[in-house]
Amino acid sequence: MGLIKLAAAGAIGYALYKYANRASEGAATAGGPDSYPVRDAGPENMKHQPPRWSKTDEAIDESFPASDPPASY
DSSP, X not given: OXXXXXXXXXXXXXXXXXXXXXXXXXXXXXXXXXXXXXOOSSGGGSSSOOSOOOHHHHHHHHHTTOSSOOSOO
């Protein structure tokens, strides 16, 4: 019986919390596409081109800012 009352109190508390914070809900974004410039991948789009550019460098540059490393090396 005590567990049921605890679950009911938790559900009511959660419902009140969601009701009180309903106006601030929205999509969680990192700022949107207009908040910072994003360059295309490749050495030709860099401000300072590197002296050497390997396939590994290309794969890393194309995958940035992904958290997974490229699988081509």
